[in-house]
Amino acid sequence: MYPESLQALIDSFRRLPGVGLRTAERYALNVTDLPQEEIEAFASALMRVKETLHHCRVCGNLCDGEECSICRDASRNRRQIFVVQSAKDVMAMERTGEYRGVYHVLNGLISSSRGVMPEDLNIESLLARAKDCDEVILATSATMDGETTALYLDRLLKQSCPDILVTRIAHGLPAGGMLDYADEMTLSHALSDRRKM
Amino acid sequence: MYPESLQALIDSFRRLPGVGLRTAERYALNVTDLPQEEIEAFASALMRVKETLHHCRVCGNLCDGEECSICRDASRNRRQIFVVQSAKDVMAMERTGEYRGVYHVLNGLISSSRGVMPEDLNIESLLARAKDCDEVILATSATMDGETTALYLDRLLKQSCPDILVTRIAHGLPAGGMLDYADEMTLSHALSDRRKM
Numbered sequence: 001m002y003p004e005s006l007q008a009l010i011d012s013f014r015r016l017p018g019v020g021l022r023t024a025e026r027y028a029l030n031v032t033d034l035p036q037e038e039i040e041a042f043a044s045a046l047m048r049v050k051e052t053l054h055h056c057r058v059c060g061n062l063c064d065g066e067e068c069s070i071c072r073d074a075s076r077n078r079r080q081i082f083v084v085q086s087a088k089d090v091m092a093m094e095r096t097g098e099y100r101g102v103y104h105v106l107n108g109l110i111s112s113s114r115g116v117m118p119e120d121l122n123i124e125s126l127l128a129r130a131k132d133c134d135e136v137i138l139a140t141s142a143t144m145d146g147e148t149t150a151l152y153l154d155r156l157l158k159q160s161c162p163d164i165l166v167t168r169i170a171h172g173l174p175a176g177g178m179l180d181y182a183d184e185m186t187l188s189h190a191l192s193d194r195r196k197m
Numbered sequence: 198m199y200p201e202s203l204q205a206l207i208d209s210f211r212r213l214p215g216v217g218l219r220t221a222e223r224y225a226l227n228v229t230d231l232p233q234e235e236i237e238a239f240a241s242a243l244m245r246v247k248e249t250l251h252h253c254r255v256c257g258n259l260c261d262g263e264e265c266s267i268c269r270d271a272s273r274n275r276r277q278i279f280v281v282q283s284a285k286d287v288m289a290m291e292r293t294g295e296y297r298g299v300y301h302v303l304n305g306l307i308s309s310s311r312g313v314m315p316e317d318l319n320i321e322s323l324l325a326r327a328k329d330c331d332e333v334i335l336a337t338s339a340t341m342d343g344e345t346t347a348l349y350l351d352r353l354l355k356q357s358c359p360d361i362l363v364t365r366i367a368h369g370l371p372a373g374g375m376l377d378y379a380d381e382m383t384l385s386h387a388l389s390d391r392r393k394m
Contacts, residue, residue, distance in 0.1 A: 001291055006250055008246075015235060048202045049206045050229070052200075088226055095198070
């Protein structure tokens with residue numbers, strides 16, 4: 001129904017997560033109103049991201065070169081590794097400005113329902129890196145797959161490097177969270193992980 | 198904080214309507230997982246839409262050539278013109294499959310708040326087309342700007358073609374709409390435009 005060129009763009013937008021027909025139409029029609037140079041910049045950014053973006057060979061984070069900016073930063077503490085599911089989590093943690101160690105990006109979680117096995121993840125190089133460090137912080141999500149992955153990594157790390165400290169990020173009430181709105185699992189974590197004031 | 202190539206793509210996605218930082222990040226990271234040929238198709242669709250997409254010289258609808266497929270369709274009734282704000286509205290109406298006349302796309306609405314004047318819209322050619330037709334259906338939205346534009350066009354059309362029938366699409370309760378959820382304006386329209394059963 002739409003002109004062929006517009007339909008092709010709508011189809012491309014629909015490949016994005018959570019974008020249905022209406023949103024894709026809105027995006028595509030909006031693109032037709034953008035100035036020529038912005039559309040060119042958009043198209044070249046798309047092409048470039050596949051060409052130049054790679055996983056850091058040390059930690060698995062996304063980067064333009066061989067190593068990511070965090071692994072290249074000599075001021076970071078290489079003896080502390082923060083293990084996360086994806087590059088997005090690295091950015092989220094970096095925004096806090098509270099962490100000065102390095103990261104390890106698994107690029108996924110072990111998931112029996114989606115058939116993701118440990119060998120599909122960036123785990124082997126974590127074991128190699130862990131040998132030269134003091135602490136591995138397991139920071140996968142507080143979901144079923146996140147917990148499974150954390151338990152698996154904990155066992156593996158303790159087997160291969162018995163002297164290492166393996167920690168798990170705290171679970172509990174989020175900042176601003178109200179007790180009567182929290183679910184049972186969160187409250188149960190908040191109780192069992194309570195600390196002395 | 199993100200690699201430069203990824204940041205450029207995030208910035209481009211943020212130019213789309215209603216896309217904030219989180220959504221742009223999600224889109225951009227998702228693009229990195231798409232196969233190469235889909236990214237290429239996306240980029241070329243972006244470039245092509247600006248090159249080949251034009252406004253139909255007859256009705257102002259979006260099309261790949263000189264005239265849109267509806268204006269080229271000899272089976273459509275050219276003596277009935279359905280006036281809408283944008284190409285999206287043409288698609289919405291075509292999806293009903295109930296209308297066999299032609300369209301006229303204003304490409305905007307008169308808006309004092311946003312400084313859009315009648316001369317910024319595709320109005321002149323509507324007056325020329327109206328001379329050879331029986332009915333002009335004003336189908337701008339039931340918003341302040343939509344009503345203003347409809348009133349303005351009604352006056353203009355009656356001046357230049359006194360014999361023409363100018364109609365306005367019906368306002369009232371939407372399909373499935375419940376009376377107690379309808380706002381005052383909708384209910385007031387539903388009452389004043391009531392019809393004999």
